[in-house]
Amino acid sequence: MAAESAGAIDPMSQFRVNPVIGEHWMLGGHNIAFTNSAAFMVIILGLLWVFMLGGMKRQMVPGRWQAAVETMTSFVGNMIESNIGPKGRNFTPYVFSLFMFILIANLIGLFPLAVIPGAHAFTVTSHITVTGVLAIMSFSIVLVVGFAKHGLRFFSLFIPQGTPALLVPLIFLIELVSFLVRPFSLGLRLFVAMTAGHILLDVFASFVIQGLNSGTAIGPVVSILSFVMIVGISALEVLVAAIQAYVFALLTSLYLNDAINLH
Known part of the structure; x- marks a missing residue:
């Protein structure tokens, strides 16, 4: 949260991408500085690596750390099993990594790091560029798996069984558009949810500061x-x-299930 004059808070300043190292680094006319967004993604990956490393001791009697890792892996594994079936086990590492990356990214953005002078938590999932890349990556895997496994028969996904021949062109077009919208809805849902929550927190933080600085009797009440x-x-x-x-x-x-089992 960035405090401005008169104690006001700009709720959008928390989403600003700023260079951390190499502000003037250029490559092909493009700035390639190491930003706060990139720094937090590295931190997230480091925390995920430490979490997994500390929980893979294979002890006969698992400690709390190992139990936590086994719980998370079992949770994702059961989700894959129930949605895709035995054929989905090959995708468990990817879905698990995706789930844990987003979870850690969402949580680390809530840490009150601003109490440390010069520090500020950054929520990478509040940027559509990050959530969009994750969504496109998942969608690309679905396409690759679908065409690799079924070839052109993958297009039958867009024509439900029992569709009257007269309605096939219309239903195919509707299903195709619905399918192509998936990466947009997947990325936007996460982006909007995280952005809205953080903006709301900053707005109420502004009310706290302005209430204390108002000099009126009702100011402290508003702040509380x-x-x-x-x-x-x-x-x-x-x-x-x-x-x-x-x-x-x-x-x-669920999208992988469509590509694998062609439902």
């Missing part, structure tokens, strides 16, 4: 109520962070 709202929204955001990671992984597994 706004702070209570921040606590409540923060708790809700933790829940949303987990739900959005689950929804992204769930929809990815």
Whole structure:
């Protein structure tokens, strides 16, 4: 959160991508500075690596760390099994990595790092460029698997069984458009959910500051109520962070199911 003059807060400043190293690095006319967004993605990958490394000790009596890793892997594995079947086991590592990356990214953006001078948490999933790449990557895998496994028969996915011949062209077009919209809806859903929550937190934080600086009798009341709202929204955001990671992984597994089993 960036404080401005008169104690105001710009709710969009938290999403600004700023260079951390190499502000003037150029390659082919493009700036290739190492940004705060890239830094947090590296941190996320590092945390995921540490989480998995610490939980893969294969102890006969698992400790809490190992139990946590086994719980998460079993959770994703069961989701893949129920949505795709035994054929989906090959995609468990990808869906698990996707789920954990999004979950950690969502949660790390809620850390109150601003209490440390010069520090500021950055939510990479609040940028459509990041969520869009994740969505396109999942959609590309679905296309590759679908055509590799079924060839041109993959197009039968867009014509439900029992469709009258007269309606085939119309139904095919509707199903194709619905299919092509999937990566957009997948990326936008996560982007919008995370962006909206963080904007709301900054708006109420602005109310807290302005209430304290207002010099009126009702100012402190507004500040207290706004702070209570921040606590409540923060708790809700933790829940949303987990739900959005689950929804992204769930929809990815459902799309893979269409490509593998051609339903």
